[in-house]
Amino acid sequence: MGLKSMAACAATAALVTAGLAIAPTALAAPARPAAPKPAATAGAPYLTWGKPVHLAGNGYGDLKAVSCPSATDCLAIDTGGDAVTWNGRRWSAPAAAIRGAAGLASLSCPSTTFCAAAGNSLWIGHGTRWIRSGPPPGRYVWDAVSCTSATFCTAATIDGYVSKYDGRAWSAPVRIDSDAPGSMTVSCASATRCFAMDGYGAVYRWNGTTWTSITGFDKYASLACAPGKFCMVLDDETVYTFNGSSWSPSGNGPLAMNAYLSCASATFCMALNPSGTADLYNGKAWRQFPKPVFTTHAGSYVPFAGALACSRGVCAAVSTAPASAANVYRAGAWGGQVTVDNSGELDSVSCPASGFCAATGMSDYAVIRRGGHWGGAVTLPRAQEITSVSCPSATFCLAADVAGHAWRYTGTRWVNAPAPVLSLGYQTRVSEVSCVSPRFCAWAGYGLTVFNGTRWTPFAQAYGDWTAVGCASAAFCVAGDVSGEVSVFNGNGWSAPVQMTPGFPGIAAISCPSARFCVAVDSSGGVGTFNGATWAYAKIAASSLTGVSCTSSRFCVAVDETGRAYTFNGTQWSKPVATHLRPNAIQEGVSCASATFCVAVDSLGDTVTGT
Secondary structure (H helix, E strand, O other), X not given: OOOOOOOOOOOOOOOOOOOOOOOHHHOOOOOHHHXXXXXXXXXXXXXXXXXXXXXXXXXXXXXXXXXXXXXXXXXXXXXXXXXXXEOOOOEOOOEEOOOOOOOOOEEEEEEOOEEEEEOOOEEEEEOOEEEEEOOOOOOOOEEEEXXXXXXXXXXXXXXXXXXXXXXXXEOOOEEOOOOOOOOEEEEEEEOOEEEEEEOOOOEEEEOOOOEEEEOOOOOOOEEEEOOOOOEEEEEEEEEEEEOOOOEEEEEEEEEEOOOEEEEEEOOEEEEEOOOOOEEEEOOOOEEEXXXXXXXXXXXXXXXXXXXXXXXXXXXXXXXXXXXXXXXXEEOOEEOOOEEEEOOOOEEEEEEEEOOEEEEEEOOOEEEEEEOOEEOOOEEOOOOOOEEEXXXXXXXXXXXXEOOOOEEXXXXXXXXXXXXXXXXXXXXXXXXXXXXXXOOEEEEEEOEEEEEOOOOEEEEOOOOOOEEXXXXXXXXXXXXXXXXXXXXXXXXXXXXXXXXXXXXXXXXXXXXXXXXXEEEEEEOOOEEEEEOOOOEEEEEOOOOXXXXXXXXXXXXXXXXXXXXXXXXXXXXXXXXXXXOOOOOXXXXXXXXXEEOOEEEEEEOOOEEEEEO
């Protein structure tokens, strides 16, 4: 599991429960020179990692683009290539659409049978079939695409290059903006009328033959063209329209900065502000809707980040928060937000046996693996960014979120579980949970607390920002914090923290198969090994380690954020082995049921199995 909180500094005060005597030998100062050096050995138990498996029923939680070729057909895509569709009544579940895609940022569908998508590559879609097209991946990062038909599209990169699609191929990219603005918007009314706007408000016009620079706007301006001849720019509170040769002010508009703007015609445009409020243009005046388009569970607005598309009296908006929501405007009103693309990010996994695993997503869901197959995603009620799951058996798991909510898996279903309350009476943020049985779990977050099967007992919570915990029994746990300190639980209380890591990198994960052997990994690529009395420390990775799982003192697997696994054989750590992450994925955690079965999870919702 990845490190969830990196505070600028952490308190160094000893966290000792009032009236509790902790033996001074419970945790000695770290003995760093005794740590093994990172090296491969002939006997290192390497695992073979399989292909990534994306868990069904979830997208990537970050819908970034939407396009509506008609009032009853909308398509929205997330950065990983999963898609949801609107059929005029409801949204579909996420489904893999653009396989192999990464960083998708823009989508344009002039018809129900033709679409183009832009991201790390350019893609053309014909119905349900998508193909990669354009320049080879890696050279350009495409930020926007606009199509007027299946034979004309224009795409723009973040550094000012544009390319045209003629129905067969994309043209060689040409740079029209040398300022490398970091973002580009493009919108086309026809094959002879396109406008591109960079992140500074500079505007370029395509007349069917060449691109020319024209009058610019404020860097917070928004651009949209409707099919035919109409184009609009919303620049703060001023509306500009294009008259065929130049832009001219045409009245006041809504107060909008960095708004999403979409126009279906000269008499139907919608603007969606970052605050989540929307304004409708009818060709003469603007009208603001009284309620935000997107809100949180508590009713406050969600800072809008996503996309907007309009077609013939209908608009579709999508937002990331972190589970992507959608809202559709039709018949003069917004219908209400619905979650359509749960965050696919898997943040934690626990496998007590090769035949059973549980994984939790960063948004609000859990997935169970039985008999080698993952089931469907189950939404956990009230969940807000689930950070951890721990399963001592196939009939008991405990999951927790950042808000302090907890859920218990019974072997057949998930139910609400008691949430810990600290000694000051408030609930804690949770970074990690570790359970050895239904009658004992430890909880690390803004404090340390233990569970006896009925109630939680808080310990040493003052000023603690604990990021990891691992338990071997009800009488032995180790917790680590954001500054690299560790504390030991002896069945009665937690010891005063001592520094395990040099340079204060935060502890990301801890695994303790016994009271005489624990491994902790940190955000600098370091590993700490505990022998029951002292800690030894060594660097084994060049990047942040995000997870570790040990089945014994002779077998551990640690993973880093770049998708590499390191295996410990009781003496030394192996050289890194790739776990086949997809581009842009971050490996978040790992769990091993034995020396021949491990599962790793990543930020794109993929699982990989090592055997």
